[in-house]
Amino acid sequence: MAINKLKVTLKHLRLKTPLMTASGTAGHGDELTVLDNYQEILGALGAFVTKGITFKPRKGNPKIRVIETRMGLLNSIGLQNSGVKVFLKDELPLTLQYKLPIIVNISADTVEEFGELAAYLIDNDVNSIISGIEINVSCPNLGEHGSIFGTDPKAVERVVGTVKKRVGDKVLVITKLTPNVTDITGPAKAAIAGGTDVLSMINTLRGIAIDTTNCRPFLGNISGGLSGPAIKPVGVFMVYECYKKIPECMNKSVPIIGIGGISTYSDALEYIMAGATAVGIGTAWFVNPRIFEEIAKGISDYLGNNNTTVEELVGKAHGH
Amino acid sequence: MGIKGYPAGISANILNDNSLCLSLLRIILSIDKYRIIYIDPCQFKDDAFGLNLREMNCLRPMDTPEGVAFVAQHDKKKLLFCFGDQGPARLSEIANMIRDSDKGQFDSIGIMIVRDEAGMKDRRRVSKADEWPRGFFSCFEEIRRKAEELTAKGHSGRHTCAPLTESHMRTSIMSVMAEVKENIPVGENGGHYKLRFQTARSFNVTPGQFIMTDTTPRGQDTIAGPVALESMNFSRIAPRSYLKRPFGIHRSFYRHFDKDYLQKLSLPPALATVLHTVFPDEFEIFYKVLTNGVGTKELSGLKKGARIQIVGPLGKDRIIREIRDEAVEEIHVIGGGVGMAPLIFMVQALRYYSYNVKAFIGTEKISMLKYKREAFDGLDATFTDEDPAIYIDDLLETGLKGEDIYVSSAGPGSSCAKIPENNLYEGFVSDQYNKYLRDASAGRKKILALACGPTGMMKALASITGGYGIPLKVLMEKRMACGIGVCLSCVCETKKPGEAESKYSRVCADGPIFNASEIIWQ
Known part of the structure; x- marks a missing residue:
């Protein structure tokens, strides 16, 4: 039997490929099944990450919610979701048919709420669907709270510590970091100190786009988070920094999920070579519904041609 | 593998073939819980392949056009079957009769059976797709293959099937x-x-x-x-x-x-x-x-x-089904600028179901709708009455008459020979529609209005139609990223009757057509 060169492991979680959906870009439940190629998508994915959920339902931000910028997408959706109760009852069970590890992205306004939400999820996940929890300490569209958590290493440590204490080792705890900081390794180290199993980076970069026809910002929320190819070098840099400067990242005891602007297989390889064990793909998926299959095939061909595996390529850019 | 006693080839005897085909189809239809409720005795041979005409209803139901070979029914849904040997002209005639007499009791389906797969392709070439309601075809060989497969699995025709689901x-x-x-x-x-x-x-x-x-x-x-x-x-x-x-x-x-x-259609699955x-x-x-x-x-x-x-x-594909379920008698489409484009597609389908349609086009100038068949640089084009006009020609092509088309333009514009002078209006299309409703004694008919265009226009129409008690559906347009319902970018604020609070609905996946009464206009 041929060895699966694409497989990777995040701590104890085995993924058949390093590709994941980026939170917020593939829905809460079975939304993918509307596509005629969804089986191919599932075949190409290693894990599925849900859109962010909160304890109480959130209506989301007023329109306009997205505006395209050059090679990027500025959004301020505002974490519209039906709340954890509806999520557990009506949405999460639908992801069972994906037959993939499911990672639930969570957001909250306070440290305690993060802990409550994570505990509620795990305690009420009757079918043990959830393989991991991704803590969103970095949503730029949550008033002041999201960015406060994400940019303040002490707050990151407390949030991660609280969540970790509440869920223990039952599921993987992933911390999603914001790029809106001077030095990404600060919050990264804090998350590790708090006990995170995995780091994911980057969330969107803050930005504003102005409509010159009416002299007003396009977005209803004024500013938003920038994603898409425009931010890829920033994401690759931050993964590179963490891998280089944080021993836990380099020895892969705290692996990294690289996210930000990936639209081709070589983009994904850049993240992997910078030090990411897995990668998240989001905005590019809106542009091409076949992106997951195409990237998986691209990586697979690359591995074949170079007779290597994804795991061997992790951190390769660091030259050892 | 064949079914015992059934000849393998197609014979020259049409009545014999038809009987064979029906006996095979009965196996497939019974899986879908359909019963044959009528057969035309002139198109079958008695006592062939287990068909016994004396035991079958040969009295043609009132709503079934002459020429239909047999009718199958399940609950209130009927399927009409017709054999393809009758010649394209006759088939078109039957198709038109089915369409005209269709009050929703048929499964929106006319099924034409042709001899072989090559014949099916020929048939498609010679007739326009929309001549045959919903345009379904089948051929002997495929029916035989399916019936054999079912028989091999032990289906005798009495098995039931799972009910249709959303999927x-x-x-x-x-x-x-x-x-x-x-x-x-x-x-x-x-x-x-x-x-x-x-x-x-x-x-x-x-x-x-x-x-x-x-x-x-x-x-x-x-x-x-x-x-x-x-x-x-x-x-x-x-x-x-x-x-x-x-x-x-x-x-x-x-x-x-x-x-x-x-x-994936709502068709009987085995069929x-x-x-x-x-x-x-x-x-x-x-x-x-x-x-x-x-x-x-x-x-x-x-x-x-x-x-x-x-x-x-x-987006959702429910609108035509909804219109048919609600027994609407007349449909008014009102489009502002490029908003008319998707409504043209709508009218094509509505005309296909023989609905009375009135179209209201809002444009800057009538000459904005005209174009040259050959590409041109556009800058100094002058248009004549003979030039094709987008929307107007499209609507006339669907069989709509000139007097059913209304055009309003922002300023005094050129005329259009294709529609009556009285149907031209200077001003907003919503005002023209309001004037139309005031002048027309439209009260008795069950009307549905459909609109697409600038928000201001749709908002104005919502209040106008509200005054006349005419339900209005609007086709919303928003900035989108994914289009499939995952990114939550293209939302509009809605509040359904009975809902306590408004919410943001996705135009792409929950719409793009909404009841205007549920939209919270800004």
């Missing part, structure tokens, strides 16, 4: 490559374009649904295969736009067979496996190049032969 009816969203066939400017200033493209696979877009398209061409080497190459991604890097752009379908054109989709139909593979969109619109500007630069990726069909 049977749902259409998958596809991403397909398409080739630009035409991209020509329309109107005096060339600010509007009509783009026609042909997709590599046909797919069923129904009125109200939309597609998302690339605005720049992809590399030549990435056309057909499902797995595109690296070079494709490079070609996406160069242009200024990144996302696809959503557009309603203006018109669609039929070319090829497509069988994949049938299994669906032997049915064919055609779905469009050529589509037209009509768009305005916005002054600060990166995407539409790029789109207008697409040349004939350019390869683009199309994603669709997107």
